[in-house]
Amino acid sequence: MIWTMVRASWIILSRxxxxxxxxxxxPVLFFTxxxxxxxxQTHSGTERIPIAVVDEDHSLFSTRLAQALGRxxxxxxxxxxxxxxxxxxESLSAPLNRRRGWALVHEGTVPVAVVLPRGLxxxxxxxxxxxxxxxxxxxxxxxIAPQVVQGLLQKCTMTAAxxxxxxxxxxxxxxxxxGLTRRQREVVERWLPTLDSSGSWGGARGAPAGGTAGxxxxxxxxxxRRAAASGMVPVEVVDVMAGNQARASTVSFYAAGIxxxxxxxxxSSAGGxxxxxxxxxxxxxxxxxxxxxxxxxxxxxxxxxxLGCLEILVxxxxxxxxxxxxxxxxxxxxxLMTVSTAxxxxxxxxxxxxxxxxxxxxxxxxxxxxxxxxxxxxxxFPRFLMSPAMQKMGLCTFNAWAxxxxxxVFWRNAAPWELWPQLGVLCxxxxxxxxxxxxxxxxxxxx
Amino acid sequence: MRTMAPPVLRVxxxxxxxxxxxALDGASLELHPGQLMALLGPNGAGKTTLVRAIAGRVRLxxxxxxxxxxxxxxxxxxxxxxxxxxxxxxxxxLTARENLELFAHLHGVxxxxxxxxxxxxxxxxxxxxxxxxxxxRFSGGMRRRLNLACGVMHEPRLVLLDxxxxxxxxxxxxxxxxxxVGLRTAGASLLLTTHQLEEAEARCDPIVILDHGRAIAAGTxxxxxxxxxxxxxxxxxxxxxxxxxxxxxxxxxxxxxxxRGELGDVAAxxxxxxxxxxxAGCRVRDIEVRGPSLQAVFLHLTGRELRE
Numbered sequence: 001m002i003w004t005m006v007r008a009s010w011i012i013l014s015r016x017x018x019x020x021x022x023x024x025x026x027p028v029l030f031f032t033x034x035x036x037x038x039x040x041q042t043h044s045g046t047e048r049i050p051i052a053v054v055d056e057d058h059s060l061f062s063t064r065l066a067q068a069l070g071r072x073x074x075x076x077x078x079x080x081x082x083x084x085x086x087x088x089x090e091s092l093s094a095p096l097n098r099r100r101g102w103a104l105v106h107e108g109t110v111p112v113a114v115v116l117p118r119g120l121x122x123x124x125x126x127x128x129x130x131x132x133x134x135x136x137x138x139x140x141x142x143x144i145a146p147q148v149v150q151g152l153l154q155k156c157t158m159t160a161a162x163x164x165x166x167x168x169x170x171x172x173x174x175x176x177x178x179g180l181t182r183r184q185r186e187v188v189e190r191w192l193p194t195l196d197s198s199g200s201w202g203g204a205r206g207a208p209a210g211g212t213a214g215x216x217x218x219x220x221x222x223x224x225r226r227a228a229a230s231g232m233v234p235v236e237v238v239d240v241m242a243g244n245q246a247r248a249s250t251v252s253f254y255a256a257g258i259x260x261x262x263x264x265x266x267x268s269s270a271g272g273x274x275x276x277x278x279x280x281x282x283x284x285x286x287x288x289x290x291x292x293x294x295x296x297x298x299x300x301x302x303x304x305x306x307l308g309c310l311e312i313l314v315x316x317x318x319x320x321x322x323x324x325x326x327x328x329x330x331x332x333x334x335x336l337m338t339v340s341t342a343x344x345x346x347x348x349x350x351x352x353x354x355x356x357x358x359x360x361x362x363x364x365x366x367x368x369x370x371x372x373x374x375x376x377x378x379x380x381f382p383r384f385l386m387s388p389a390m391q392k393m394g395l396c397t398f399n400a401w402a403x404x405x406x407x408x409v410f411w412r413n414a415a416p417w418e419l420w421p422q423l424g425v426l427c428x429x430x431x432x433x434x435x436x437x438x439x440x441x442x443x444x445x446x447x
Numbered sequence: 448m449r450t451m452a453p454p455v456l457r458v459x460x461x462x463x464x465x466x467x468x469x470a471l472d473g474a475s476l477e478l479h480p481g482q483l484m485a486l487l488g489p490n491g492a493g494k495t496t497l498v499r500a501i502a503g504r505v506r507l508x509x510x511x512x513x514x515x516x517x518x519x520x521x522x523x524x525x526x527x528x529x530x531x532x533x534x535x536x537x538x539x540x541l542t543a544r545e546n547l548e549l550f551a552h553l554h555g556v557x558x559x560x561x562x563x564x565x566x567x568x569x570x571x572x573x574x575x576x577x578x579x580x581x582x583x584r585f586s587g588g589m590r591r592r593l594n595l596a597c598g599v600m601h602e603p604r605l606v607l608l609d610x611x612x613x614x615x616x617x618x619x620x621x622x623x624x625x626x627x628v629g630l631r632t633a634g635a636s637l638l639l640t641t642h643q644l645e646e647a648e649a650r651c652d653p654i655v656i657l658d659h660g661r662a663i664a665a666g667t668x669x670x671x672x673x674x675x676x677x678x679x680x681x682x683x684x685x686x687x688x689x690x691x692x693x694x695x696x697x698x699x700x701x702x703x704x705x706x707r708g709e710l711g712d713v714a715a716x717x718x719x720x721x722x723x724x725x726x727a728g729c730r731v732r733d734i735e736v737r738g739p740s741l742q743a744v745f746l747h748l749t750g751r752e753l754r755e
Contacts, residue, residue, distance in 0.1 A: 281534025285598070288502055288530040289553035446506050 018364030026368055033375045036390055048076040049145050052113040054101040057132075059121025061161050068156040069114065075152060078110050098137075105137045105240045106412060111145035111384070113137040114153065124157070124168065124233060133234040139241065141253075141411055142384050146237050157233050163192040241411065251323040252410030253403075257379040259315040260402045261370065263308050263345045268366035270304045271349030274441075275359050283444060293445050297438055301346050308342030325410070332416045333409035340426040341402040347433035348398060354440035373397040401425045452480045455515055455605050455636045456501065462509035462660075463496055470496040472660030473510070478605070483627060483637045485651035487644065487741075489749050493660040494640040495533075498607050501638070502530045514605065526555060529603030529635075533610045535590045536597075539583035543574045543593055546582055547600060554601035568596040571626060588619025595626060599635075606630060608639035612646065624650050648741040658749050672739040675747045679709045682717065684724055685733040694727045696720065710736070 013019055053066045070077045096104075101113035115135040123131030134153065138146040158165075170188060174180060180188065274296075277283040286296055316334065319325035327334060352369070356362035374380055376390070377399025383391050394400040405422030408414035456478040463471040471493045478484050488494050499505040501512055503519055512519040515527060537546045547565045556564055569575040572592040577585065582593055591611065599606055611627075612620045624646070627637055641647055647654055648668055655665040664671055672678060684697070686704040693699075697706040697720070706724060710716045713736055724731060 281532045281536040282538070284504070284532050284534075285530070285536040285550075286553065287504065288525070288528075288532075289550065290525055290555045291553050446504050 016360075018361055021368065022364055026371070029368065029372060030375065033372060036387075048074060049112070049148055050076045050078055050110045051145075051149055052078045052096055052101045052104045052110045054096045054098050054113060054115045056098065056118045057116050057120040061121035061124050061164055062116040064160040065116060065120075065156055068160040069153070072152050072156060074148065078104060102137050102240055105139050107414075107418075108139065108408070108412060111139045111142040112149045114149065120233070121164075124161075124164065131234065133236045136235060136237045137240050138237050140239050141241075141250075141382070141407070144385075150235055150237070153235060154233075166192060251319055251325045253382060253407065255316055255319040255323075255325055256403050256406035256410070257374075257382075257399075259312045260341060260345075260377075260399050260406075261374040261379040262315075263311055263342065264348065264370045264373070264398070265366070266311055267304050267308055267342075267345040267349030268352050268362065268370065269349070270307060271300070271346075271351075271353035272356075272359055272362045274300065274350070274353045275356060275362060278444060279359070287444065293441050294438065297350060297434070297441060301343075301350055301434060301437075304346035304349055305339070305342045308345050309338050312338045312342060330409050330413075333414060333419060334406075336416055336419055336423060337402070337405040337409055340423050340430070341405070344398060344402070344426040344429040344433070347430045347437060350437035351433045351440065354437045373399050376400070378403045398426075398429060401429075453516060454479050454513075456638065457513040458497065458501065458510070459512075460510035461497065461500060461507050461512065463493075463500060463505060463507050469660050471500070471507070471510075474657060474660055474662050475510075476655050476662050476665060478636055478638055480636055481631060481634065482653065483631055483639070483651050485647035485654045486638060486640045486657060487642075487647055487654060487745060488640075488657035492657045492749075494657055495609060496660075497657065498530075498609055498638070498640060502528065502607055526601060527604045529554075529599045529601065529606040531595050531598035531606065531608045531611055533613060535587075535594045537582050537590065537593055540581055542579050542581055543569065543572075543585075544578040546593060546597055550597040551600040556601050564600050564602075568600060571629065572596045573622065586619075588615045588622070591615050591619060591623060592626065595623065599630060602633075602635075604635055606635050606637045608637060610641055611639055612641065612643060620646070644741045644745060654741065656745060656748055663748055664744070668741055668744075671741070671744045675744045676739045678739060679711050680713055680739070681737045682708050682710050682713075682720065683735045683737070684708075684721075684729070684731050685735075686724075687730045687732050690724075690727055690729050692727060694724055694729070696723065704732075 013023075051069070053069055055062050055066050066077075069075055096113075098115055101115060104110050105113050113136070115137060117132045117135065119132040120134065136146050136149055136153075166188075170180065274283065277286065283296075287293060291299075316325060316327050320327040349366075352366050353362055356365060374397075376394045377383070377397035378386075378394060379399045383394050383400060383403070386394065401422050405419050405426070408419055408422065454477040456476075458474060458476045461471045461474045462469070474493060474497055476484070476486075486494050486497070496505055500507055501514070501519070503525075514524070517524070538549070541549065544565055547568050548561055551561045551564050552558075569578050572589075572595070574585075574589060574593060577589070582590060585593065591614075595608070595611055598608075608627075612623050615623070620643075627639075627650075631637060639651070652667055653665060654668060654671060655662050656671075657663070664674065666674070684706040686706065689702050689704050690699060690706060694706060697708040699706045706729070708720055710720070717734075717736070721731065721734070
């Protein structure tokens, strides 16, 4: 009798494709995604940290240091790109200044801008604390990049201008010991040029800076300003987000990430009411009224959008009350992102419902899709900590665009008009998915 | 000879196939003002397809449907048409009043008249005292009545009902038919599908029998009987003991205390038949005379074979 029941259960499972997918496919899918996110098996190349370099000194040393940073295998120096077939505008082709470097970090183009200050070349190698300090303008949302850049910077200063470093060492030596003899100076002068020509400076392609998994965790996210005096040159990390009116906080990441993921679950479930009504006969009755399928879909989309707005609002209000999330100073951007996100999620829910044949099928498909999109799109793990390839792949998901928008609002204090790429994509998703849902819903109309 | 007003519904040679399976294969019928028409047929005969086609929810492959003299082709004046589905298609979490208000709005009842119509419907269904209760707490019969009311909030002139009494107790069934009579009295024409042959026999006129997608018979019960099984009555004699010998004009089963025969004129023929039975030495315990039923007509027309 027990065996009979086991056999019956097995037959039922073998005929239930949704249950099979949830049991066997979903775990494998998730393993693959997380392995790709956290591991390095999907990309064999070295992950390079994008940086901007601002040379305010224009000395031989600063120039060589900038060049050495550019050759460093672990770094990718940002350079403006012109549109195909066009030349760069003058504002972009000019060398970067500190303000532009700051802006590049603030808008999220690079996580770190290295500022080589005026007087760096003169003070380099003096072995005192009075020299110019290199500044790393850093976005604390990526706590690892400044640490890696700092280490590579020290390496580059050692190799950028070895002759200069030796000359400064000898000058310091002479200051305290009375100097070299004439014969010694002649020997040194012959030797110094060979240092630079030997190629030992800056030419070395260093070991990979390490992938995401290799980076050490760091608490720089909360550091507002910190000097790193060890090494050849003093280095100071400057938090470009500190001092803003808004409180930059990791809470905003998680509020947005969790809110968007659960919004998708809510909307797919609410969209499922369409299937419920089809199964109960209510849909047939509604279609026999003056409402029509178009009116029905639009009314459902509107309701689910409002429901989604309310859900996100509750999440962020709780974040404000419990975790001091600065909602009140970001209301316009928050409102724009919330409405567009909820609208797109609502149309997503309707497409899923219209494409599904039953509630059980909808539950299975939506679970797989939403968890996958959430993993790739940054709801579970910040996208900026993923490999570049995974970050690009994440842009195929609804979550990534929504989260990018919220991060712009809460982290980068972006003005509402700066949200246009995210708003544009979300509105596009809304329109396309609504049209698709309408098309798919034709199966419920006249046969 | 009766003079008929122009039909409110005329279906002519309706054809519809789903894939290679024909659901309607030349069905035709006419419904005249004030009539309560029963559409009968075995499962799969095409009843629901025909009702959905009339409601504009199924596009015909061929044939025509006219409502109030206008052909139905996609655009349909829904103000004149009410549809009551077989499923109890109401919102269980809404109260009776809220359900009625919702469907009144959806059927285009002017806002100013919604309250009047809802009050009428609550009274009509006998749900006035439970108006503020969620309908999920209602019994099956109450839900059926509410389901019916939701389909006629806009006072349609033609109401299509798909098995409106399925799964309810005799009291609720009685009440539902009283409600239908009320609609009919108010001037609506009704077309209902049902498997309850006794109800159709007792309540509906005319009757249309659909089979294999075609209307194979239509008319009053008397007309159907006359055209099929005829007007002869069946008489059954219950005896105290099985008859010892055959009786002329009657049949029986071996060793069973029963004899059966047929009568054309009961008053004229029954006394003579009874005399023959008694003359054969049988003592009669009971006599049953049964007229031709719709079931007999139905089985005569559609056969006894299972369809599913």
